[in-house]
Structure formats: C-alpha cells, structure tokens
Amino acid sequence: MSNIKRIGVLTSGGDAPGMNAAVRAVARTAAYYNISCLGIRRGYNGLINGDIIDLDARSVNGIISRGGTMLYTARCPEFMTEDGLKKAASTCKYLGINGIVCIGGDGTFRGARDLASMGIPTIGVPATIDNDISSTQYSIGFDTACNTALDAVDKLRDTMQSHERCSVVEVMGRHAGHLALYVGIACGATAVLVPEQEMNFEEDIIEKIRMGRINKRSHFIIIVAEGVGNAIEVSRRIQEETGIDSRVTILGHIQRGGSPTARDRVMASRMGAYAVETLLAGKSNRVVCNVNSEITDFDITEALNMHKDINQQMYNISKMMAV
Numbered sequence: 001m002s003n004i005k006r007i008g009v010l011t012s013g014g015d016a017p018g019m020n021a022a023v024r025a026v027a028r029t030a031a032y033y034n035i036s037c038l039g040i041r042r043g044y045n046g047l048i049n050g051d052i053i054d055l056d057a058r059s060v061n062g063i064i065s066r067g068g069t070m071l072y073t074a075r076c077p078e079f080m081t082e083d084g085l086k087k088a089a090s091t092c093k094y095l096g097i098n099g100i101v102c103i104g105g106d107g108t109f110r111g112a113r114d115l116a117s118m119g120i121p122t123i124g125v126p127a128t129i130d131n132d133i134s135s136t137q138y139s140i141g142f143d144t145a146c147n148t149a150l151d152a153v154d155k156l157r158d159t160m161q162s163h164e165r166c167s168v169v170e171v172m173g174r175h176a177g178h179l180a181l182y183v184g185i186a187c188g189a190t191a192v193l194v195p196e197q198e199m200n201f202e203e204d205i206i207e208k209i210r211m212g213r214i215n216k217r218s219h220f221i222i223i224v225a226e227g228v229g230n231a232i233e234v235s236r237r238i239q240e241e242t243g244i245d246s247r248v249t250i251l252g253h254i255q256r257g258g259s260p261t262a263r264d265r266v267m268a269s270r271m272g273a274y275a276v277e278t279l280l281a282g283k284s285n286r287v288v289c290n291v292n293s294e295i296t297d298f299d300i301t302e303a304l305n306m307h308k309d310i311n312q313q314m315y316n317i318s319k320m321m322a323v
C-alpha cells in the first residue's frame with residue numbers, strides 16, 4: 001500500500017457547479033482509506049498563505065447539492081512566480097501533505113504540473129462549464145450550465161413567441177462553442193454561432209429567418225457563443241436586414257451557479273474518488289479524464305497538448321434541425 005498519509009484538495013480558476021460534490025468525494029474517499037484530508041482555500045493562494053481547513057468525512061455533509069465551492073476559488077498570480085511556487089511547496093512539506101487534488105481547468109492543471117515538479121504529487125480533476133479541456137470528453141459543471149441556459153432560453157422563447165421577435169442569446173464558453181452548440185440543439189435554435197466554425201451570415205442566419213417567415217415561423221432563437229464576439233452586433237444586423245424586432249440577452253454568470261444536476265454530481269463523485277485512488281497508487285502529475293464513458297487518467301503535460309474540436313456531427317444536426 002502507499003505511504004500517503006495526508007492529502008489536500010483545492011478548487012481554482014473559474015467555478016463550476018459540482019465542484020463541491022468533487023471536494024466531498026475527495027474527502028470521503030480519503031476517510032474511506034483512513035488518510036487525513038485538508039481543504040486548501042482560495043486556490044493556490046491557500047498554499048502560499050496557509051489558508052487551510054480540516055476536511056473529515058462529516059465536514060462535507062450536505063454540500064453535494066450546493067453550487068459554488070465551499071473552499072472558495074481564486075486566481076493566484078503569485079503562484080506562477082518561482083518564489084510563490086517555492087512557498088506553496090514548503091507549506092505542503094511543513095504540513096506533511098503527500099498529495100493534492102486540484103479541481104479546475106487547464107490553468108489549474110498547469111499549476112498542478114508545476115507543483116508536481118517540486119516533488120508534491122498532484123492530480124487534476126476537470127471542472128469547467130465550458131467543457132473546453134481537450135483531454136476529457138466531459139468536465140464537471142457542463143451539464144448543469146447547459147440546463148440553466150436551456151431553462152432561460154425556454155423562458156425567452158415564450159415572450160419572443162408572443163411578440164414575434166428574434167432572441168439573440170449569448171452563452172458562456174470562453175473560446176469554445178461546446179456549451180452554445182449543446183444549448184442550441186436542445187432549445188431548437190434557428191442558428192448557433194460558435195468560434196470553431198466559420199459562418200456565412202447571409203446564408204446561415206438572414207436567409208434562414210426569411211425562409212422561416214415564409215414558412216409561418218413567428219419567432220427565432222439565435223445562440224451565440226461568447227467566443228464569437230458581439231451578440232449585440234448580431235442582433236443589430238438581424239433587425240436591420242430582416243426588419244424583425246430582435247433582442248439580446250447575455251446570460252453571463254447565472255450559468256455558473258445552481259444546484260448541480262445528477263450527471264454532474266455523479267461525475268464529480270467518480271472523478272474525485274478516482275483522483276484519490278490515483279494518488280494512493282503512487283501516481284503524480286496526472287489529470288482525471290472521461291473517455292467513452294470510462295474514467296481514466298493522462299499525464300498533465302500530454303493532456304495540455306491535446307486538441308479538442310467541436311463535435312462536427314452535432315454541428316451538422318443543429319443546422320439540419322433548423323429547416
């Protein structure tokens with residue numbers, strides 16, 4: 001068996017619903033294997049400042065259903081300096097932390113890789129509503145964010161239908177269009193604009209709206225990924241070129257909140273438990289991934305070099321459904 005006696009867990013970067021469920025899974029798995037678990041607060045800041053709490057099995061009671069993260073999350077520029085990294089590693093050595101589970105996105109994994117290079121075993125767990133981590137097909141928080149956005153778009157549809165308007169909805173996703181595409185298909189959008197696909201504005205939007213009107217469509221929903229740029233400009237052009245009253249809604253941070261869905265809770269539980277078992281197996285500098293319904297792990301550097309594209313089949317379907 002391994003010589004690991006104490007591990008730490010932190011959440012870092014942008015928050016995502018299900019981070020709490022992942023923290024709980026780490027703490028409970030540690031308790032199951034009789035090792036102690038510490039919660040490191042405010043991302044890598046907690047390691048630099050010694051902002052640390054005990055996490056026994058009971059201290060994570062009731063958090064599986066809560067959005068946000070009980071450990072708080074933050075960005076930590078100091079950790080990216082040699083001095084900051086040294087301070088973080090010395091805190092781990094001082095407290096006898098033999099492994100850390102780092103829950104977050106690619107930035108968080110770069111931090112985990114640097115910490116591993118200082119001799120502190122680390123395992124990354126993917127959590128971001130953008131689902132833009134290349135090594136994994138699924139990131140904790142994506143499903144909840146999709147459902148939150150979908151709920152909002154369904155409500156917008158009611159009012160757009162009454163007034164026979166066009167609704168241009170910007171969803172999150174940073175430089176990736178996964179969230180936009182998923183929501184676009186689920187809400188029956190007329191068009192989905194994602195940064196990965198070039199779009200012909202006239203053909204793919206204006207012409208579709210014109211045809212839709214001829215076919216007695218009363219209202220239109222256009223989903224724009226934030227990485228595309230300007231939803232306001234998209235709406236302005238639609239109104240100008242079609243004469244339809246068009247309104248913009250930028251969903252923003254509401255997509256990061258809310259009670260995680262069953263899928264996110266289960267994925268967080270599986271990934272959190274897997275991360276602790278990976279540490280106990282003596283591994284370091286790995287990231288937990290979901291590949292073809294299985295949970296597996298990759299070397300962090302390899303994972304960071306992987307490339308993930310938009311699902312082309314889904315993109316085609318989004319277009320086919322909007323005839």
Ligand code: ADP
Pocket residue numbers: 012013014043044074075076077079080104105106107108109110111112114128
């Ligand atoms: P995310 O994990 O959601 O991608 P960020 O990119 O903001 O979020 O990264 C979160 C934190 O991870 C940063 O504030 C920093 O502490 C650490 N980090 C990010 N990039 C690096 C890097 N290149 N080297 C070391 N640490 C990094």
